[in-house]
Amino acid sequence: MFKIGEFSRLTRVSARMLRHYEKCGLIDPAEIDRFTGYRFYSAGQIPLMNRIVMLRDAGFSIDEIGEVLAHGEDARFVREVIERKRAEIENAVALERDKLRNLARLADVMKGEAMGMIYEVELKRLPAVDVLATRGVLAAYDREGELWHKLGAYMGRHGIACEAGGYSIYLDEEYKDAGALVEVAVPVRQMGASDGDFTYKTLPEIGLAATVRFKGPYNQYAAATEKLGQWMEQNGYAFAGPLRGQAIVSPGDRADPADFLTELQVPVEKR
Amino acid sequence: MFKIGEFSRLTRVSARMLRHYEKCGLIDPAEIDRFTGYRFYSAGQIPLMNRIVMLRDAGFSIDEIGEVLAHGEDARFVREVIERKRAEIENAVALERDKLRNLARLADVMKGEAMGMIYEVELKRLPAVDVLATRGVLAAYDREGELWHKLGAYMGRHGIACEAGGYSIYLDEEYKDAGALVEVAVPVRQMGASDGDFTYKTLPEIGLAATVRFKGPYNQYAAATEKLGQWMEQNGYAFAGPLRGQAIVSPGDRADPADFLTELQVPVEKR
DNA sequence: CTTGACTCTTACACAATGTCAAGGCTTATG
């Protein structure tokens, strides 16, 4: 039997974590002295501890480790869990890659130089439009493409004709990092029956909308809002509804993001 | 001027975080109503907010963002910070890669199948050895190679003859995830003068050592300790000093980790 | 005046891990 410090050196897990794993139900000492509270681990527990370490080093959380250990015999379960975790890690790698891409653009941004072009703000009336729409909660705004794919696939399956100029409508009252409710909609010539997530509806007319167009990838959004915000402040307008973007030239039309043309549209009212 | 909710939608930063950034000194509202406490942001603050978002999305912590903003004009500073962050992110990517590698080995471990081979525990006397040693705090045990490189470079610079059978001595009382104090040492035929981090010393004789050899990469360490622990428990021995490993066949001798042969050595005493 | 939408502050929560403090045990040494 080993005292906690010895077991710690042997397994390379800190005593702090040994106690923590115990509280989380991963591993109990083989024996606890009833009077002193000293923990004693047996050599037979080293394999279990090594599994825990292995799982931890593969990126599993404590809860997940508990689950895996409970189903340790079920090879199929283990295989599935591993596959799921693999996807998760690949995703994390992709996130780090995103950071690198952002980093590369950073020097320009810090100098206040924006790529792409932003046009002047216009005030106009936007007519009502019949659309086919679907919505979803996105992990981040740059995942909007997923919704478009979903909508595109549905339209393909049902042979629905697609007009140009899709809308992205940002429904959340307030931005949430972990989940933004976004609706994507394509104009249709003919309404149909709604079907689950996919609904036909009419986007109402916007009597007074402030609009600004920007060319380039969607991360130009930030620069465009600068202009829009400034215009609203200078001209004394206030928000009167959710912001939306209309794809004038979209990924469907051109491959190069530098060619994209997007119009930001927001209902406003004179203050 | 925009209320916090409007500014939140415009910049895609949650009101929660706007307040948080304010407390951290990144951005103050242009105005705060003295009576109601309501925050008001001006359109002129959107560019600043966009920079903050950009930095955040590139992986900077709030403190780091503050620092970068404070030195925003200093292009050289910005360049250096970006380079440092790039290295950090690449490192994070490497960590995720490590997880993937661990994941790949996981199925075998869960089945209790270890790769490589582990030999029987032996009890023996280990003579004193003259060594050249250096030590360092490692982020993780699999970074031990860094210390060996450091030592090897020093020996090369000073033309010191190197004998086979280097030692890794794990000095920490208790494992710490964030920094394990490890000493690496190579036997030398002739002692010299210590020089900064590099010290000549004599590893004292170990009268009674339990040893176990294992073949294969160093992550076999875990499996080897299982055997060692079991042996100690069954035969009634207890630890009497820090654990060390001796490289019998090391990366210097063979390229394929499967060929490595390592002997774990720990001073013990009969209980 | 009521109601609903917005805002304010404060506090709690997460995950994995370190660190510290106060106090109890153990063991070696004088």
Place this chain on the structure above:
DNA sequence: CATAAGCCTTGACATTGTGTAAGAGTCAAG
């Protein structure tokens, strides 16, 4: 046997960025 050094115990707090909730105040429209 007494004391000190070193190990062990529990419990609490900190980290980081973000959500959420509670309770109270504000604002604008009907």
